Amino acid sequence: MKSHREIEVKLRVSNPRKLKQRLKKLGFRPITPRLREHNSLFDFPDGRLARGHQALRLRSIGNESFLTLKGPPQASTRYKMRCEIETRIQEPQIFRKIFHELGLQETFQYRKRRTAYATDKSKPGKTGLLLYDETPVGKFVELEGPPHWIDRTARALGYRPEDYITASYVALYRPGGSPSRRGSEPPKNSRKR
Numbered sequence: 001m002k003s004h005r006e007i008e009v010k011l012r013v014s015n016p017r018k019l020k021q022r023l024k025k026l027g028f029r030p031i032t033p034r035l036r037e038h039n040s041l042f043d044f045p046d047g048r049l050a051r052g053h054q055a056l057r058l059r060s061i062g063n064e065s066f067l068t069l070k071g072p073p074q075a076s077t078r079y080k081m082r083c084e085i086e087t088r089i090q091e092p093q094i095f096r097k098i099f100h101e102l103g104l105q106e107t108f109q110y111r112k113r114r115t116a117y118a119t120d121k122s123k124p125g126k127t128g129l130l131l132y133d134e135t136p137v138g139k140f141v142e143l144e145g146p147p148h149w150i151d152r153t154a155r156a157l158g159y160r161p162e163d164y165i166t167a168s169y170v171a172l173y174r175p176g177g178s179p180s181r182r183g184s185e186p187p188k189n190s191r192k193r
Contacts, residue, residue: 001087006070007079009150010165011157013139019132019157026156028117028130035115037061041108041170042099055168056104058092061114065092073166079147080166110135110169128153137172140165 013019038060043049049056053072059065071083089095096106117130128145130153141157143150151161165172 001085004084005074005081006084006144007081007147007150008142008144009079009154010133010167011141011143011154011159011163012165013132013141016132016139019141022157023117023130027119029119030115031118032114032116034113034134035061037112037114039110039112039169040096040106042104043107044103045105047107050107055170056099058095060092065089067095076166078161078164079150080168108170108173110173112169135169135172137169 040058042056042058055068055070057066057068057070059068065088066086067089068084068086071085074081074083099105113134115132117132119127128143128149131142131144133140133142143153145153154161154164
């Protein structure tokens, strides 16, 4: 199990080929193959987790599954910051049954393909993780790590702080979901599609 303060931004990718060329030039290399992810969010019927800006997620990546609790976002004008507790689990279907017995229901599903990148200079706590996500609502780079690393990496990729997206994928999947800072609030009554 790991518990940490997650600091991240998303960046919309308009030209994947150009991005991958730039990543290579900057020394980034894939550290995972392109993997398919299936994510399910759970909440109580009254939506208390969403109202409290929290998320309970069950994620499957290939043959691995993870249970994650994301706390409410912390105040930030530039980054999405929140406490995250995550653990690897063996039998996701058992957790689905437990959630059901506790009165939780699946409120949203989303899928994406993800490739993780790092550089040879990556150092825990000093550098971050670059994730390339392919979703039905677009392609994104997600930068997770210390703020100085996020800013430096985004700048090296040709992005400015105005390009930072702090919205969750749930917010981006919503009809009219806007990739803006204001879109970072969890949606009200998101339902499975």
